Amino acid sequence: MDELIIKYLNKAASEEDKTTLLAWLKADETNREYFLKTQKLWNLSNIHFMPEDEITKALDKVNMNISVIENRRQKNRLLLFRIAAAVIVICMLSVGSFYMGVNFNKYANPEPVTMNQVIMGNGNRGFVTLPDGTVAWLNSGSKLIYPEKFEGKSRSVRLDGEGYFEVKKDEKKPFFVETENMIVNVLGTIFDIQNYTRKPVAETVLMSGKVEVTLKENNKKFILQPDQKISYNKETGQYKLTQVDAEEYAIWTNDKLILDSEKLSTVLRKMEHWYGVTIQTAPNLPLDHRLTLTIRYEPKEEILKMLSLILPIQYTINGDLIEIR
Template sequence: MNDIIIKYLQGDASENEKQIILNWLKTGEANKKTFSEIRDRWLAAGATPVTAPGYVEQAFARFTAQVGEQDRKRKQLRNSYYMKVAASVAILLICSLGSYFAGQKHFFSPSSSKQLVMNRAIMGKDSKGAVTLPDGTTVWLNANSVLVYPEHFQAGKRHVQLEGEGYFEVMRNEKAPFLVETDGMVVNVLGTHFNVSNYKGKETVETTLVSGKVEVFLPGLDKSIILKPNQKISCNRRNGAYKLDDVDASDYIIWIGDKLVCTNEKLSTVLHKMKHWYNMDVECTNGVLLDQRLSLTIRKESPEEILKLLALISPIRYTIEKDKIIISPK
């Protein structure tokens, strides 16, 4: 398994090997401890800047050597140890960045000359998983998402940067506000549950509040906007226009589950859930029988695979245009 994990970290693992790791890592709470151990091992391997010649090769060589030494010392714990090497197919790379964050409100102190060791959690196209931050905050990352956060939060400051989609359960600390920066808004919280969607291909960046209270800063606005539970704020990246909507926040965190189960539900409900599961728009033309009831379970199937199934059991046709699904009657 060690060889497969190293191959995955190096980007050389096959789809079958990735699936083996995925199935192996579904061990519940044990995954949370994984991140701390990975961080420690990467740090022990050295915090050389990633721009240095041969950094990646040297880091992997040191990491592999350390894993091998640990294996020789604790043969009887080999299996339990290797299960902690990676979690939810996340890649954690440690790199030294001087002023990686440069938020519009200067939350990320670009003037600081002190280098911070930063962690980068990356989810691939078909992967999603959870990351535990140094303060105990848990972040679920959706597919094609990147979270950058410091190895240790500075006193009174908890700053992270998100590209893609993340659901945050923030550990409350009134003395250290938690700030999430995207390229279209900054979210400030003390302790709450909320979802942020910041995909580069999308025209808008969104924050949806599940519980608690968050403060949102937008470009060009002198004052912040306070969200209440079951509210979503959307901001257009190009012109800065924004709108505040009342929503069912639970819809926006459907994707954090291992599977989506629909039991004897209307086609309209299934399509609504698929919209949030796949983060795609769904449009139905006139004549679609939305009251038809059906049951299905979605795990890691692509939208195309599920729509093919629906077309077999329902009188519908479908087309996919980028991030939009169009349903029409058969």
């Protein structure tokens, strides 16, 4: 069973493996506690994305170093658009503040707290309601860590990926979202954060209210107004504050994208936000050509193929980058 757990945490488990693991977890409370111990050490050891040939080494490390960890039943309300099985919700106990490198320690809780972790599977989107009533939407491949109960003088969560937050206003308890490169401080507002580990640029877009964004590398602070975006290049350290149409950055939270007689330039821009990709266009494309279409859960490859059949364009896909010529 140890090997199966490691395969699951390493995202190498088959559907049969997952079914076996789920049955084992349901069979006994001790099994669930053991799984959470393993999960905690796995997170702390930063061995999430190991190749298959290193699973045995990871297993040895887990078996030698598992420490005692308490577990409380998670209380979570989660809505998925399509595949509920792709979402994992677990709880773990963390001593003191669970944030690494966070620089708002004056708000950190000194007492041990039970943490919830929500992971959104690839190709899925959904939301979770936090203990204070804040709603956090998670895009494909995103992870959110938050306490079972917000105690102390702040409300703090950690995000890896993209999240859209509708924060419950509480002037006495500021709300913090920490990512790898940014810390966003709000009182009550709506905003979108994108900070995937695999992408070179992190960004925060404000829909309404006001937020303070702190860049971790240089501790620079920015106050965003509605329809403003702060972008930070992780490779160069450069940052840029721009005016945008903030609503476009939240279209991925809808169950469908409706395009009614939109220019190709607009279609491609909205597809960027819908699929979480970057689209580069070559000169002389028919960007003024108007299109009407509705996108629901079709993969980007299917939509691009359709566009290439009705317009004189070709495309190549390289991970999160799409080039159209």
